[in-house]
Amino acid sequence: MQSMSDYYSAVQLRSDHWSTLRQSLDQLARDPEGRYAKSTRAKVVAMFNALETIERYWAFPGIQAFDHMRRQFETGHVEDVAFTVRRAARALVTGAYRRRHIPLDRDMDDKDENEDEAILSPDARALAKPYFEVMIVDDVNEHQERWLRQNLASMRRPDDAFTYAPVVVPTLQDALIGVLFNHNIQAIIVRPGLKMESKVDLDLLTRYLKLAGGIDAIKDMNPEDYGPELCRLIAKVRPELDAYLVTDRSVEEIAGLDLGICRRVFYNQEDFMELHLNILRGVQARNKTPFFTALKEYSKQPTGVFHAMPISRGKSITRSHWIQDMGAFYGPNIFMAETSATSGGLDSLLEPHGTIKEAQELAARAFGAKHTYFSTNGTSTCNKIVVQALVRPGDIVLVDRDCHKSHHYGMVLAGAQVSYLDSYPLNEYSMYGAVPLREIKHRLLQMKAEGKLDRVRMLLLTNCTFDGVVYNVERVMEECLAIKPDLVFLWDEAWFAFARFGPTYRQRTGMNAANNFRERLRTPEHAKAYAKQQEKLVDADMDKLLKTRLIPPPNARVRVYTTQSTHKTLTSLRQGSMIHVNDQDFKGEVEQAFHEAYMTHTSTSPNYQIIASLDVGRRQVELEGFEFVQRQVEAAMSMRRAIATHPLLQKYFKVLSAGDMIPAEYRESGVSSYYDAEQGWTDIWDCWEQDEFVLDATRITLAVGGTGWDGDTFKTKILMDKYGIQINKTSRNTVLFMTNIGTTRSSVAYLIEVLVEIAKELDELLDDASKMERMSFERRVKNLTQDYPPLPDFSRFHEAFLSPGSTNEGDIRTAFFLSYDESKCDYLELDGSIKRAMKEGRDVVSASFIIPYPPGFPILVPGQVVSEEILAFMRALDVNEIHGYRQDLGLRVFTPEALADLTTKTTAQAAK
């Protein structure tokens, strides 16, 4: 049997316990007097005991049914209980109980059982009423519980849009455990009889309480405050849920309280019809998809098409003799929904007033933003929109140098003075981490010393990075605002849209941090702490300021933007992205410019299918994002564990842990691995709360240097060509496996199988290898794992492009456009003329972006001086793809004359 520390989550534990119970009972039923009957019986008892604690939080099969099964077993009805458990366990695995009633009694036939075998057709599934569970929090006896259940059940109507089943728990703590454990729960009814402390004693469950935080502080609370407090606590961990507070306190008292996710307060304990209708309406508010619904409706209406879109209604296809296969492949609906109309229930993305506007508002609610804008051209466009809306020519922007190329192009378009920040390097794996806070603070303090702080407009960082390094977002904003209280933050969350729906992940998203921070800035405690720190920091020098955790002034402005590729981590068609805004000065200062920037970059013919998919993707996360993200993390964790503990895999591969990807100085918790073969799982909550950087465990970097293949060869020649496994990121000696909300346990199992097969083949190959072959293998491994080129820092902008009086920030736009003039450019070869030029003391300055894949970000930008380190790195890169570098000509650089000319001009301008 597995020990408790083998489980990452209580959901996995539950599922395994049901499966063990089912197997053991089947065995007993088959052979009740067999050799192992005694130990099997003991196993059944142990499973019943363990499941008893867990089943209280779930409506199916329900604690009453569960108790009944147990009694059947205790009274010797083994065959009966084996039957019931088999049916229940199966329904749990297939999720059939969420589609229809499952009769658990042996005498009752389950007519639809076979339907689940051949998973229902999408059309049949679409017609089924969605199911959810409602948690009632009240300390009631068995009789009262039955009364509550019956009353709610009797309110059901055939035309209700959803069906639900109640779960009753007695205490505030149980309710918190319940909402974090049971993903079926969509609504909570908090009744006045609830108690505080849970009797449950299972670490996998009680650790959920940590996520809710602040539990210790409320232990001495007045019992009449438990209800409102519960609503507030749930708002922190599952903000998408609805709560209904039933209370006997006065309206005036309740009116003054912060009630978190509470949608309505009920004063009449027996008003079950109102409660029922509110529960349904609450779920419907999340289920609704204004634009998708409008598009579906539109596609059903008869219309004559007299606009420029022959594919609309499939007309140009159905009449064709040559492109019928396109119609057959996509089916009719997509063409029925293709239109350029903006009326008839549809809307204009550029000037939304109807269903798109509403869909965006719902998305803002779901992602914790004040405003959300859809984009049908990916986050690449979102980034340019935000930068153009906020950055004026000449504004200084602090940018992480290894950010996505859209930011660098955005800087060119906006005419920003770019101040590049260096991420910490991971030389061993040829990849970068993220920018340490100390480096950001240092740059800001430097700017302050140079009297330039008023020109610093924005800090732009990638959270999380492609490789999964995640910032402590709130802390970064806090300390930066202490230096520059109106700084604008753009967090590129292209890879992090899903994070909102995992309570641990959510804390490190831009929107959540902005909301928390806004609240905190207003408190008297914050004002006091700020005043106290100011006294201490009088005359503080740079070193002291860097070492101190700075507190921002209470009047600091919270100005946060995030851009997310919904299509990368959630349900959306490719290119579906969102911009989330949480900026206190948006209305007054930015809205108009934002509108213009949006117009600049958005097509006048945005794709309606993408917009509809964003709308539906939002519905999904509000109703099942929590469940899907939880499942994704579980799949990733089991993958990490399987690779880390497999003896054969360890010979050639290594899953990089937080300790490998984040230097110890940025891991204050001291946690270096989320799974340890001896200690089992680490509670990741602690590190996610404290550490400067954490690792998103759902992105798994595998070091493959031990196989003798570099990352790119391993990706294309082995994974893709031989096994049909697709990945898209590699470094010199690593490959990145990304899990997503669609990753299944069986896809993880397949990957492990493949890795084992690769390892076995390598074993065999080396077994039969000649001495020479073996030496060659060892040399390749050494080359990949020990001889690594150090990653170069950003060198510097040439003085022709530096902003006047600066040694740092540069005018990338001038450099970019200067390169349009052929006469000002030249080509130098990597292994010849560049080296010679540099030896002669000449500044070799790149005229274009040079972007090798991998790593996929510019190692040179226009106007940047080529350094020895960059040159060495470029030479060591054995990649075929270097964008911007011409194999036939070399590197495009500025001529010395062009640089001299421009330098004279800029110096003269500065002097004026």
Ligand SMILES: Cc1ncc(COP(=O)(O)O)c(C=O)c1O
């Ligand atoms: C960090 C980051 N930002 C932005 C983007 C661009 O996103 P999209 O592909 O949605 O345009 C990417 C794409 O890989 C990315 O990695």
